Amino acid sequence: xxxxxxxxxxxxxxxxxxxxxxxxxxxxxxxxxxxxxxxxxxxxxxxxxxxxxxxxxxxxxxxxxxxxxxxxxxxxxxxxxxxxxxxxxxxxxxxxxxxxxxxxxxxxxxxxxxxxxxxxxxxxxxxxxxxxxxxxxxxxxxxxxxxxxxxxxxxxxxxxxxxxxxxxxxxxxxxxxxxxxxxxxxxxxxxxxxxxxxxxxxxxxxxxxxxxxxxxxxxxxxxxxxxxxxxxxxxxxxxxxxxxxxxxxxxxxxxxxxxxxxxxxxxxxxxxxxxxxxxxxxxxxxxxxxxxxxxxxxxxxxxxxxxxxxxxxxxxxxxxxxxxxxxxxxxxxxxxxxxxxxxxxxxxxxxxxxxxxxxxxxxxxxxxxxxxxxxxxxxxxxxxxxxxxxxxxxxxxxxxxxxxxxxxxxxxxxxxxxxxxxxxxxxxxxxxxxxx
Amino acid sequence: xxxxxxxxxxxxxxxxxxxxxxxxxxxxxxxxxxxxxxxxxxxxxxxxxxxxxxxxxxxxxxxxxxxxxxxxxxxxxxxxxxxxxxxxxxxxxxxxxxxxxxxxxxxxxxxxxxx
Numbered sequence: 001x002x003x004x005x006x007x008x009x010x011x012x013x014x015x016x017x018x019x020x021x022x023x024x025x026x027x028x029x030x031x032x033x034x035x036x037x038x039x040x041x042x043x044x045x046x047x048x049x050x051x052x053x054x055x056x057x058x059x060x061x062x063x064x065x066x067x068x069x070x071x072x073x074x075x076x077x078x079x080x081x082x083x084x085x086x087x088x089x090x091x092x093x094x095x096x097x098x099x100x101x102x103x104x105x106x107x108x109x110x111x112x113x114x115x116x117x118x119x120x121x122x123x124x125x126x127x128x129x130x131x132x133x134x135x136x137x138x139x140x141x142x143x144x145x146x147x148x149x150x151x152x153x154x155x156x157x158x159x160x161x162x163x164x165x166x167x168x169x170x171x172x173x174x175x176x177x178x179x180x181x182x183x184x185x186x187x188x189x190x191x192x193x194x195x196x197x198x199x200x201x202x203x204x205x206x207x208x209x210x211x212x213x214x215x216x217x218x219x220x221x222x223x224x225x226x227x228x229x230x231x232x233x234x235x236x237x238x239x240x241x242x243x244x245x246x247x248x249x250x251x252x253x254x255x256x257x258x259x260x261x262x263x264x265x266x267x268x269x270x271x272x273x274x275x276x277x278x279x280x281x282x283x284x285x286x287x288x289x290x291x292x293x294x295x296x297x298x299x300x301x302x303x304x305x306x307x308x309x310x311x312x313x314x315x316x317x318x319x320x321x322x323x324x325x326x327x328x329x330x331x332x333x334x335x336x337x338x339x340x341x342x343x344x345x346x347x348x349x350x351x352x353x354x355x356x357x358x359x360x361x362x363x364x365x366x367x368x369x370x371x372x373x374x375x376x377x378x379x380x381x382x383x384x385x386x387x388x389x390x391x392x393x394x395x396x397x398x399x400x401x402x403x404x405x406x407x408x409x410x411x412x413x414x415x416x417x418x419x420x421x422x423x424x425x426x427x428x429x430x431x432x433x434x435x436x
Numbered sequence: 437x438x439x440x441x442x443x444x445x446x447x448x449x450x451x452x453x454x455x456x457x458x459x460x461x462x463x464x465x466x467x468x469x470x471x472x473x474x475x476x477x478x479x480x481x482x483x484x485x486x487x488x489x490x491x492x493x494x495x496x497x498x499x500x501x502x503x504x505x506x507x508x509x510x511x512x513x514x515x516x517x518x519x520x521x522x523x524x525x526x527x528x529x530x531x532x533x534x535x536x537x538x539x540x541x542x543x544x545x546x547x548x549x550x551x
Contacts, residue, residue, distance in 0.1 A: 025524035029473070072528075123472070230519065237474035264547075287478060287517070 019064040027056055030073045031153040034080060036125035039188050041084050045132060045150060046178035051087070055080040126151075127190045127242045130235075133177075134203040137184045142177035143206045145170050152231050162228050163213065200243070204252050204309060207235050211256050215263075216415075224267060229260050240295070250299035251310025257292030258316035261285040273421050277325040289320045308344040311336050330360035347376045348384075355388055363395040383412035387422060394429055403429035438477065438545040439526045441516040444538060445485075445508050462534040470518070475529060478517040485511050509539075517545070 031052060038048035055076045069075040133146045148154045148162070156174065160167040191199045214228025236253045243249050265279040274280075296317055299310040306314065315336045322328040337353035350373055358366020370389050379385045390405030406426035410419045455463070470476045482488075488503035505511060520526045526542050533540070 021524045022528065025522060025528040028521060028525055029528055230521075234474040234519065238472065241472045241474075291477070 017064070019068070020060060022068055023056070023059055023063055026059075026068070026072045026076075028153045030076055031056075032126060032129065032151045033073065034076055035150050036129035037077060038080055038084055039129055039132065040125050041081075042087065043188055044178070044182050045129070045146070046182065047087070049150060049178075051080045051083050052076070054083055123242050124190055126238070128188050130203055130239065130242075131191060131199050132181065132186060132188055134199075134206045135181060135184075135186050136199070136202045137186060138177050138180055140206070140209060142173050142180070143202070144209055145173045146177045147206050147235070148210065148231065149174055151235060154231070162225060162231075200246060200248065203239070204248060207232050207239070208252060208256070208309075210235070211259070215259055216418075224263060226263055229256070229263065232256060233260055240298075244298075245302060247299040247302040247304050248307040248309045250295045250302070251307055251313045254292045254295035254299060254313030255309055255316055257288045257295055258313065258320050261288035261292065261320065271417060273417055275421075276319060277328075281323065281325075284320070292320065293317055306339070308340055311340045311343070315340075328359070330356055334360050347373055347379050348382070351379070351382075351385060351388060355391075358392050358395075363392045367392040367396065381412055383409045383418070383422070385409075386412070387425075390425065390429070394425075394432070399429045399433035403433065437520060437522070437547070439518050439520060439523070440543045440545055441518060441526070441530060442512050442541040442543065443514040443516075444541065445511040445513040459534070466532065466534050469532075470516075470529065475518050475520060476516060477519050479515065481514040482512060 034052040034055070035045065035048045038051050039045050042048055042051065058079050059072070059076060063069070130147070130151060133150055134143045138146065144163075145159055148159045149156070154162075156171045157167055160170045163170070211229055211232035214225040214230075214232065216224070233253075233256050236249070236256050240249050240253050261284045262276070262279060264285065265281070265283040266274055268274050292313065296310065296313045299306065299313065315333050318329050318333050318336070333356040334353065337349065337356055341349050341353060351370065354366050354369035354373070357369055367389070370385070370392060373379055373385060374389075386405040387409035390402045390409060393399075393405060394402035403426045406422050406429060410422035410426065413419050413422065467476070467479070484504065485508075486504040488505070490501040490503070490505070492499040492501060518526060518529070520529065523542065523544065530540055530542060
């Protein structure tokens with residue numbers, strides 16, 4: 001549950017007077033850095049966030065009268081730092097008392113010199129915060145909510161709106177996540193060595209999940225929610241600068257930039273989805289495409305073998321480079337999916353590969369692969385399996401079977417817009433069946 | 437949202453002395469901060485208007501005019517394309533730029549293109 005003071009703080013944020021709007025914008029710019037710097041000092045996200053928000057409340061009280069200071073970020077940090085000092089002093093007193101009781105309470109931050117602690121590289125702080133918020137000890141839902149909250153600077157309400165869940169659920173998720181991190185004694189650190197790649201994978205997964213929820217909303221009335229895509233893209237771009245030698249980070253950024261380049265073309269005039277091969281390519285955002293291709297080049301230049309994200313980025317790039325759908329290099333896409341399937345085998349990857357095979361070598365070859373996936377338990381309620389199967393059957397002139405598959409797909413999706421599209425396809429097949 | 441930041445030439449016209457190394461370093465530091473915050477999508481500096489051209493449309497006629505152009509204060513010297521969450525955020529970022537003169541304009545790029 002949220003404490004009354006938290007609610008008061010969020011309420012304070014909502015008051016949108018002129019000065020407060022400036023403060024809110026500054027908060028958006030500074031909050032992640034602020035929380036990160038404080039988390040390193042005090043050791044946990046929950047306390048760091050509270051200290052940062054206390055500083056925000058102080059700003060809301062003082063700045064409307066005194067004016068916004070010249071360096072608002074530094075002002076917020078030094079205000080929060082004073083409170084952190086008090087807190088650590090109190091903790092130390094407490095620890096001494098514990099020690100007197102013969103208990104061994106040792107806090108990592110006990111010996112930290114506060115001034116050097118604050119002046120050290122901000123980049124490492126942010127990275128530490130990202131790794132902490134995306135710690136594998138947390139459920140993916142919790143990681144997503146916590147990341148958007150402490151790194152994205154989003155309010156609980158904004159996150160709830162993005163994921164179409166009640167505000168109270170998100171608030172609880174965040175509170176529980178913070179508690180779990182504390183109970184599991186998760187340290188504020190930038191992992192290195194073999195642990196780093198596993199932890200990084202968890203971070204990339206969270207960012208990609210946020211992106212995908214915006215890109216192809218799993219539920220609700222809207223087919224896409226661009227603000228989630230923008231948020232994920234921003235996090236990815238930040239991460240690419242914080243960890244420039246990680247090729248998978250650039251791979252993920254490439255994938256997201258190129259997918260985002262299609263956002264405008266993916267939705268028709270009345271909000272209906274438009275699938276990749278039917279899109280008007282002149283409506284793609286060529287600035288994002290060139291950014292995506294540059295990110296992909298950055299990943300490739302790092303020399304390491306391409307990981308799953310870089311490979312998927314390369315697949316997206318194949319589409320981006322094709323001036324028309326007919327010019328798509330499908331055999332290369334098949335080869336890239338082969339590589340993804342080797343690194344990160346999954347039925348969904350196999351399904352995508354089958355689509356590419358169908359395009360490169362004909363619908364019969366694709367259908368053979370899709371049929372092999374039908375018994376797969378994890379795809380049992382995955383609407384894209386019957387959708388793909390329907391598509392291939394339709395190309396083979398088996399309209400009646402295709403219609404049944406599209407109907408099935410429509411019954412499985414939870415997105416209203418996608419359901420309409422699939423029903424329309426089913427109707428088209430029915431019509432073809434009559435004439436054909 | 438995406439915003440375009442237009443740096444107006446103002447006093448820093450073609451004749452102005454090139455920026456000092458110190459000023460350049462300050463600018464680069466600021467630009468790096470923007471990139472690290474995931475704000476910059478694109479950026480560019482324009483060459484002097486003496487090297488520019490204008491094409492005027494009048495019915496079916498097209499007239500090409502050579503630079504330099506007279507209204508120096510309004511001429512664009514450089515641009516940034518930023519991805520931000522609000523106009524207020526763009527304003528707060530821009531206020532931090534290490535400039536001691538000139539005018540900068542922030543315009544939202546409409547997401548509804550003509551098509």
